[in-house]
Amino acid sequence: MTQPSSAGPGARPVDSDLDHQIAQLRRRREEVDRELDEHRRSLAATLDALRTVRGRGSAEDEAVVVEVDAQNRLLDLQLDPRALRLGSIAQLRTAILVAARAASEDAAAQLAEAGARESARADPVAALLERMPEVSELVGPDLLRTPEPSPGPDPEPAEPPRPDNPFE
Numbered sequence: 375m376t377q378p379s380s381a382g383p384g385a386r387p388v389d390s391d392l393d394h395q396i397a398q399l400r401r402r403r404e405e406v407d408r409e410l411d412e413h414r415r416s417l418a419a420t421l422d423a424l425r426t427v428r429g430r431g432s433a434e435d436e437a438v439v440v441e442v443d444a445q446n447r448l449l450d451l452q453l454d455p456r457a458l459r460l461g462s463i464a465q466l467r468t469a470i471l472v473a474a475r476a477a478s479e480d481a482a483a484q485l486a487e488a489g490a491r492e493s494a495r496a497d498p499v500a501a502l503l504e505r506m507p508e509v510s511e512l513v514g515p516d517l518l519r520t521p522e523p524s525p526g527p528d529p530e531p532a533e534p535p536r537p538d539n540p541f542e
Contacts, residue, residue, distance in 0.1 A: 416489065419488060419489055420488070420489070422488075423444065423484070423485055423488035423489075424444045424445070424485075425444075427443065427444040427481050427484045427485055427488070428441055428442070428443060428449065428481070428484075429441065429442045429443075429444075429446075429476075429477040429478055429479070429480035429481025429482070429483075429484065430476075430477055430480055431472070431473040431474060431475065431476025431477030431478070431479070431480055432473050432476065433468075433469040433470070433472040433473040433476070434456065434457060434460060434469045435456070436454065437453070437454040437456040437457040437460070437469065438451075438452070438453060438454070438457050438466075438469040438470055438472075438473045439451075439452040439454075439473060440452075440470065440473040440474045440476070440477040441477060442474070442477045442478055442481055443481070444481055444484075444485055446477075446478045446481060448474070451470070457469065
């Protein structure tokens with residue numbers, strides 16, 4: 375454990391275990407600094423993608439065109455005169471929903487290409503616990519299990535109720 379120092383008769387003993395631990399901590403700090411730099415670069419790329427991504431989708435031979443941003447907020451809805459001749463409000467509604475879904479998928483694909491969604495999908499807790507097995511041992515397996523995803527709402531929109539008299 376402690377060894378006499380070769381610095382001279384009045385020198386303090388050197389703790390080799392402590393020196394080893396200090397060296398390990400320095401190496402770990404360098405690793406953490408590298409990881410932090412990587413996360414900062416990833417965050418900057420994600421923020422840039424979130425500002426610039428524009429998803430576009432269309433339906434009915436581009437009679438209906440929808441544009442959304444990275445959060446799927448509607449930015450533009452273009453209705454060509456042909457869209458107004460689709461035959462019914464229900465057909466127009468369906469065309470708008472199809473175009474909006476395509477625009478959302480386009481935006482998601484652009485975000486994935488930019489790497490924005492990948493970093494969001496990664497489980498930061500699992501990554502941390504992987505690097506710190508001593509924490510995993512303390513926490514126990516029940517808390518480490520990934521929860522089952524809850525079923526989301528039906529992706530198909532429900533048909534709105536129709537009045538018997540369309541003029542009501």
